[in-house]
Amino acid sequence: MRHIIPTLLCGGSGTRLWPLSRKSYPKQFARLMGEESLFQASARRLSGEGFAAPVVLTGDPFRFIVTEQLAAVEMAPQGILIEPEGRNTAPAILAAALWLADEDPQALMLVAPSDHVIPDPATFRATVQAAAARAEAGDLVTFGITPTRSETGYGYLELAAGAEAGADTPQSLARFVEKPGAERAAEMLAAGTFLWNAGIFLFTAETLIAAYRLHAPDLLTAVEGALKGATSDLGFTRLEPQAWAGAQDISIDYAIMEKAENLAVMPYSGAWSDLGGWDAVWMESTQDAAGNACSDHATAIDCSGSLLRSETPGQEVVGIGLSDMMVVAMSDAVLVAPKSEAQRVKDAVSALKAKGVPQAVQLPRDYRPWGWYESLIIGGRFQVKRIVVHPGASLSLQSHHHRSEHWIVVEGTAKVTVDAEVKLITENQSVYIPLGAVHRMENPGKVPMVLIEVQTGSYLGEDDIIRYEDIYARG
Template sequence: MKIVPVVLAGGTGTRLWPLSRNALPKQFIALTSEFTLFQDTLLRTPPGADFHEPVIVTNDDYRFYAQRQAARLGLKPTIILEPARRDSAPALVAAAAYVARRYGPDTPVLALASDHVVLEPEKFREAVAVAADAAALGYIVTFGIAPDSPRTSYGYIKLGEPLGVAGAYAVDSFVEKPNAEAAQRYLDLGYLWNSGNFLFPAGLLMSEAAAFEPEIAANAAAAVELASEDIGFIRLDAAAFQAAPAKSIDFAVLEHTEKAAVVRGEFTWSDVGSWDAVQEIGATDGNGNVVKGAVVLQDCKDAHVRSDGPLVACIGLEGVSVVATDDAVLVMPSDRSQDVKGLVSALKKSNRPEADEHLTVHRPWGTYETVCRGDRFQVKKIVVEPAGVLSLQRHHHRAEHWIVVRGTAEVTLPERQFTVHENESIYIPMGQVHRLANPGRIPLELIEVQTGSYLGEDDIVRLEDAYHRV
């Protein structure tokens, strides 16, 4: 029976700041390859003989990231939207309910985090095949990873008796993140890391959730039953989903069920939950340095230096991490990476916009980047993807000057619609109703100069919007 991959892609990421921020979290960033972590996750389970098209669970903020990045791989996933964050249990039970309705309750579901790294996809798929055989016996199967060190940042699994499938075991117990002494003991006893990825028959997860968390089970199922379609997305019923208690699938089901099993994964895996984890899976030079981007090192050792913006040059660093973007730079001892979350909290308390947003802001139609800002003016680079359409809108406090530098712009005003080509420009007066679109096959790039007394993004009055934004 073909497996349905269910990818959870609604999480925010602050431990990898300044690269990962709430407005664009780590799963949608190319962290370790040319593809984003989300895309790499999808590529591990290609539709075909073994897998259906994926089901993605995310939220309003990230729905177009997920849709666009999947489309670039040639995929047409089902995208389910959570009305609120309720941790993994309600999301997975809702996904299981959807799969059961569409394909049947015996259909195997492969639940995957969208922000993990797996370096050997073939070995991963071999483990999935073993897990599918175990799940068919009536088990919820997790993937365990053989530890290479006594980590305190991962949960552990104690293996029980072998099952009737070679390579699969009953779970004796799950152990939460331990202290250093306990982690070493678990390592010596042969415990496995809990990767947080699972395979199970859709109906089994629903029945086990009903046994241990009836509120989650009932409300997640109702949220699917009452779901609505919204421009190609499946929107879970808000009232029902929000009534489900927020709880992880581990706490809600796996730590209680007698039907938990584990398969040992022989692939390299990381949840890349901090910068030191990124450093550990990176390729090193002769001095133990991990480098990515425009970086030059001199007399450095065991350094981790990454630039997604300006050139970064370092001299004499040892055991130090440097992460640079266009608008922020993080410098720290590499063994202090667990403190980044607290740093981001401090930035938020200081109302620093860099805590949550990048200079380049993503929208359903494309992106804009602030190039220059001054008193009563602002310059932006705007990129509109092919077929992208901005809302029909007006501004109370600013006028706009558009200069097309690549592609063709379709401009709609109340009295006419016309095109603006490369090296041409147009002026939009304050209060003028207007719309910008890209009718072409290549991205439309333009420079926008805003002038006026107030230039905030909240000075947009949307009259019509193709993406159903307010």
Template sequence: MPQLIVPVILAGGQGTRLWPMSRAARPKQFLQLVGSSSLFQQTLQRVADPAVYAPAIVITNSEYRFIVAEQASELGAALAGVLLEPVARNTAVAIAAAAVFARNTYGPEAVLHILPSDHDVMVDGGYTAAVLAAADAAARGELVTFGIVPTHPETGFGYIKSSAVHGGEVSRVEHFVEKPDQARAATMLSEGGYFWNSGMFMIGAGAFLDECQKLAPDTLAAAEQSITDAKADLDFIRLDEASFATAPNISVDYAIFEKTSRAAVIAVNFGWSDLGSWDAVWKTSAKDAGQNVTRGAVTLSNVSNSLVITDDGHVAVEGLDDVVVVATNDAVYVGKLSEAQKVGAMVKTLRADARTSNLTEIHKTAYRPWGGYSSVLSGERFQVKRLFVKPGKKLSLQKHHHRAEHWIVVRGTAEVTVDGTITVLSENQSIYLPLGCTHRLANPGKIELELIEVQTGSYLGEDDIIRIEDEFGRA
């Protein structure tokens, strides 16, 4: 194996196919869909061996920066850098920017393991052997993709044609195949020599950037300049927006891998799923005797081949087969499990309607670097929220032009500053924050602070916050 492999984790996607749990403000990579940790955290755990991997580079968008930091911190995972994409431009420039950052940090010989943050991967001996073989090939200048040995004629993935065999060496890519229809997928499966394109890569930083210069010079120029003009923001690196925005909106497959003569593939058959739909979650999860997957407060009767998930109220399902039911505290999706790919079209419909567009963007529970809040009840001129603040964290020093607030402590200890006066509150105590006052909430304790906030006023939008001072750089 070459020097330590540098993981590059792509964590900026805003997938909609797992709605209503996955939304723009908290997409699937940060959710616990399989296992006890988020998919992003599972990705970090796969690259945690210090004998094999250097600290990871994460590339994400600005809205997710604190989620990335918090979930990495929960694992005690050190990060080499968190690069913030100022605008969405697909994977070509994202990977190029990470490669430039890695080259500048580790040198052009650095070998990068490019990993989507929202896949479910089974780490076994075959996985480890494939990673090390791919790293050796990448150190020789090859651009390696991981080709999954197909188990069924899947129409949701692209394919790779190659003479590669499972357990064999890295082989040349003959060509890539776009997502096929059912008949074509079945034909490729029967012919053999085709592999699912996993979206995972192993590349040398210098070799990849050389190919970018030949095949996608506009992408490389945008990536180089966005790193050169990047600005530090707390523990994050903000890529320059003006430079980054000039990059073509194109995937790394189209920009580089389908054109380069260096493309290679290693055939693997470890457990893998891109979890791109609810039926993929069903296939990956443990099932009961009726082939059902459930999570949360669920009761089933005469139900088979179904997925039922709830993170709020109790869900009871009777006498159905092949259904998916996903319930959150503000939306419920019900459909055929075998047609779960249609969720994306449903989300487009919801997003196009002003009455429902918000359901595709945010949850009733919103997460912030200090904790978060859940909407409990709202009406004309009032709103009730549940706030939770992590130990040692504090909100910005702020004021509002249009609303007053009442805070009632439910659990923990609150340190409240109102116009310079500090008051410490314990459970069952409350305080009134008059309209226009300068105030701040902090948790000085060792347990999570929970309180109920009652807002009253003529306008209750989140944009009526004037931040005066903020430890998270938002003032």
């Protein structure tokens, strides 16, 4: 059997887990369920014997987050494809198939979202390998989860007559079913012939491309053009934007799976969650005797069935007399709602976008290729930031039209360039960057470098940057 190539999708925005998940740093990169991010856990889960290095599809803002998080778990991808814009799963998966088929048309692809929770990775890997022969034979294999409740938040897969929901081999599939209402979900659970649609697929690149040629030829033309015009950038493959924009924004379920006849479904009876809302996070979290799931900085008093999370060190969250509530607090935003309204959190994001507030899409901590920064205080003509630079990393050589800066190193050592002068600044030392000066900050050490930056000026926006050199190839 060929090695299975994990194809990880990690370009989504995860609005239903706001305020922790935002467009600037979506849920797959967050540590929601442990010390590793969901993306890291997904990459680990689909590794080991029988699995090749992964292919990753993501957006431009996340490309360095992907490489950094994979390096942290000592994994290297065989390819990272950069989507110019989100066009849903059908174009993204096809791009990966075409990229792999260029070298091996029979490449065996396991397509998986990077934000799912599967607590028993060994059993899941065995389930995937049990489906491999069917995929190599030319079928499109989708994975179905044995339902444990009448869930209205998932799509379903209806088994064909005679198929077994508890089988350990791929089964015949009758049809895909949209997310049901409560009454219909209860009926499907009782019938025992329906599985949750996990959005995980296994097929050869050649089989999938043939399905697009038959069912979505216009999509195939657009994505082929985007790949043909792709450019290589620091090891990333950037799909060509103009051709990519011509690809229909559509899911692979609608574009291919609901039309194809060579379908099979592989049942999986182990624990699984797509963490599609804070109610799902509560369900997957450790709970006390009253059913409360509390983070390290949260306390429940006379509460029951509630989720209490503080995502900011030093910020304590206390719930008193709450029942079936979810409270998620960050330094710049707090969510309070009944668990029954978990699917409406995305409505809150839409409302905040309409108000034009940055909390709708932007985390307080802004992640960059070289590290991250966060604003501590913002005034009319000043701003104070904490900046953390990774070992060996460097900010761009830049200048500003409207602000000057003061840098105070509080941890590590900074190599600082100001016009023609280059010097090392150690802990408790500072340097002044006059308005208009060409400057750069680097971390020459082996530990993270932390500094406090005080900006003063008439305009303090992040777009007041003129870049002269940048090792990360940003404009």
